[in-house]
Amino acid sequence: MTGHVLITGGGTGLGRAVAEMVGASQRVSLIGRRAGPIEETAGTLQEAAAFAxxxxxxxxxxxxxxxxxxxxxxxxxxxxxxxxxxxxxxxKTEPDMLRRLFAVNVEGVLNAVRVVLPAMVAAKHGRIVTIASTAALKGYAYAGAYAASKHAVLGLVRSLALETAKTGVTVNAVCPGFADTDMTATSIERIMEKTGRSAEAARAALAANSPMGRLVDPREVADTVRWLLGADASAITGQAIVVAGGEVM
Structure with missing residues (x-):
């Protein structure tokens, strides 16, 4: 095993997909607020552990x-x-909603970076990738607070990339469109509740955001992350890599 990858939110969704993708060649530590999902995911990998x-x-x-x-x-x-x-x-977006999304989506990234960055800089090597969203690059109706938080994450990524450009540490964001995950399933449920559409129609409405007319496969996102973690991506920093079937160009 080469390297040690720390994944926050690694028990479900895109975090789990990344863990499964990189776990074949690297040691993996999974962090999540619920012990069950991260422990279950860690149990499927060769050399991994879960930390709640x-x-x-x-x-x-x-x-x-x-x-x-x-x-x-x-x-x-x-x-x-x-x-x-x-x-x-x-x-109808209350300040509490904005604060809650920023606490996880922005402060959560900052908290993790602050812990791992000093050792990376000292070693003159490191990879930092945050899972952002196409909402970091465009607006979505009825998702202003979420889009604001993801725009903030991208600003953080770009600023940190400049600060670390000469240290051997790269910092990038992967920006998926609607992916076939639990988070999207929740979005489908909300569409059903608010519009009366069927699950199939609600799913099709989300898929229609992509010119390809489909949801993103989590493995497609995970493979992009794997590339950014590798030696061949050492000149890639400060970037927002979009995985969205042409939705954002």
Whole structure:
């Protein structure tokens, strides 16, 4: 096994897909607020462990990272996949919703980066990839708070990439469109509740955002992350890599 990949939100959705993709060749530490999903995912990998922590709790997250490093050595790659979404028209978007989304989607990334970055800089090598969204690059009706949080993540990525450009550390964002995950399933349920559409019609409505007319396969996102973690992507930093079937060009 080469390297130690730390994945926040690694028990479900795109985080799990990344864990499964990179777990064949690297040691993997999974962090999530619920022990069950990360432990189940870790159990399917060759050399992996689960550490329960909420990414919004900086102290708990730091303790989890320290435990992971005691198990597998210094973190060589961070994949910040923990994230949540919510929807509402702007007129009904309360500040509490905005704060909740920023706490997980932005502060959660910052908290993880602050823990792992010093050792990466000292080693003159590291990979940081955050799972953003096409919502980091465009607006979506009824998802203003979510889009704002993902735009903020991309700003963080680009600024950190400049700060670390000469250190051997690369920092990038992967921006999926609607992917075939539990988060999208929740979006489908909301569409059904609000519009009365069938599950099939709601799913088709989301798929229609892509010129390809389909949802993104989580493995397509995971494979993009794997590439960014590799040696051949050492000149790629500060980028938003879109995996969305042509939705954003």
């Amino acid at each position: 922590a909420d990414v919004t709790d900086a102290d708990a997250l730091a303790a989890a990272v320290r435990a992971a490093e005691e198990r597998f050595g210094p973190v060589t790659s961070l994949v910040a996949a923990a994230g949540i979404s919510d929807t509402a028209p702007i007129q």
